Amino acid sequence: MGAEKIWDAKEVAEEVRENGISDIPSSSLTVDISLPLPQLKPHIIGLCKDLFKNWLQLDESCFLVETVSGGITNLLLKVSVREDNAHEVSITVRLYGPNTEYVIDRQRELQAIKYLSAAGFGARLLGVFENGMVQSFIDARTLSPPDMRKPKLAAEIARQLRKFHQVQIPGSQEPQLWIDIFKFLEKASVLKFEDSEKQRMYDTISFEEVGNAVVELKDLTDLFNAPVVFAHNDLLSGNLMLNEDEVAEKLYFIDFEYGSYSYRGYDIGNHFNEYAGFDCDYSLYPDKDAQDLFFRHYLQPDKPQEVSDEDLKALFIETDSYMLASHLYWALWALIQAKMSPIDFNYLGYFFLRYNEYKRRKEGCFSLARSYLAQSGSG
Template sequence: MPPQRLDITVPDSSVEMLKNGSLEVLKHVRKNWKSSDICFKVFTDGVTNRLLGCYLPSDPEDMVLIRVYGRNTDLFIDRKDELQNMELMHSAGLAAPVYLAFNNGLAYQFVPGVVGDERMVQEPTIYRLIAKTMAHMHTLKPLNNEKYRIPSLFPGIRKFLNLASPTFQDSVKNQRFLSKLSTIQDLYNEINHLEDHLVQLGSPVVFCHNDLLLKNIIYNEEKGQVSFIDFEYAHQNFQAFDIANHFCEFCGLESFQPELYPSQKFQKEWLRIYLEEWFCLIGHSSRKVSPKDVETLYVQVNKFALGAHLFWGTWALVQASHSTIDFDYLGYAIDRIGEYYKRKEEFLDLSENKYVENVS
């Protein structure tokens, strides 16, 4: 059954207005909670939406999350699809339940655990869980939706570019854009070239998270499991893109550090674990993962990392024009698109024949 929908709009121009609006939503989610007893936690990690945790001091883990959509994000995020994605993941035991939707956001269950960071996602116990959970997610089938048949990567980048302004009203921001980034037309040319190359790799099209940054991974040590959160960008996409995007997120968000991109050795061990789980889940449990299997996916993943840089670089250009969140979106766009150009020749030159002899 779809979550309840409320005709309530939660204002978020100040923390106090966000809290007051959330109290109206909570009357429908936790009817026995007294407003005077409710505590709030403002989450500041998100760069797309506002997020508020609501709980009673007697049971802080029974937290309701109130997420208010960022301004103009409906230009590039289909909120109906997002809700279906969350329901799909919850039905598979991979995400928390959604309590209800309101005009400009959602209320859903808090997932207890430790939020991912650069150190945690490189711990063997945890990255094995991440790889296996991603393999599980990649077997899910969205509900009868024709548009889910088309991989979202390149339509998504082109949508961002169509929305991105070639100039900014802020003269300082505009000068920074012109001095650091290619023209919009140059970026269109890059997308066309990259698409021609990547679609020939034969990466399977599966249900992807598409935004598996480290803070969207929650590790519950007691249960020995990881959960993924935030499914705004989830859609059918190239398998190798989802993995590549996760690896790119090792480099960070607030402070982009490309030297943290995982090594070949780390990637290949991660990919081996992923493939073992993937083969088992798709009915090939008797098939052993060969060095060639790992190498093929390794090459695909690193080529699709270029797609991840363009996707989030162009996304950040749109946010730089529209978002009210205090984040240097233009600087992030410069970092990601710059990394695309820096790694373009190296990654496009990768081939299985060139590197397979290094696999043992």
């Protein structure tokens, strides 16, 4: 198949035990994500009863199963359970997309989720099963790409991202960005497609050119000595939720499946790329003023106006360069998904959208970075 799994369900169960969350219920059940909701419902109810024994005696009529969202990776379901006449609880069941184990390290996700949840990020982990997890339900709306551009929300995302980056996850703190990109490159370069049109498109890709681009960009970004943090790495609008309570709004980061130790500038640059949405309208990439507002609230949340011009410029250059790495990462990811994922999405087309945007932006970003590094004596 040209790719190999990077995690195994049994290893994930072992990871749960080793990381001190053995009290989290686990089930060996697998739920078929391809089933339509009416057929899916009894399987989800069976799963819930297997995980939470106090629900075993409840009638099926006590369970309401609804789709929360269906992205291009996972399926989220809200399960509302009427435990008695007066009490109802809601949970979220997340079903991993088919073959996502080829691009996502679930051990890494489970290791991080306990600590991120304790720090106030995301939903609490309530249970794990063969192809998914159960978490507490967050009563909030998912943001859209236009939401992220609103100055008030952008400032709050920046403040929360700073706090997120301060969470310490035990284990190796070696940055995974380039390790993952080189793994993706190796897997993506040896694919074969049964569909002749897909194969024709795939054959137009020069992996020598892509490989050279990866090495060249890594060499450039290494000169920044950018801070290494535990990064979300997938901070698109769908992974941001807002509870618009009349008293106090609360912003949530969710879905840490791509989370890893990485570079500060990468997490920010990747977030800025997501202003474009799945349509990849990169004219929506934040301008300098919008970036400066974000940087100010990231660097000094309490006194954003006191951030120096020098610090703003340094973070702008760092983010601008790692933004290119985001395009390469998701371009190569898309090729693997084009082969592995049964989801109806034009992954091959997505590769070209991301890689072409990398090529369009490359010269300007490299020129700016090299000029800055030369002036600062780092180049």
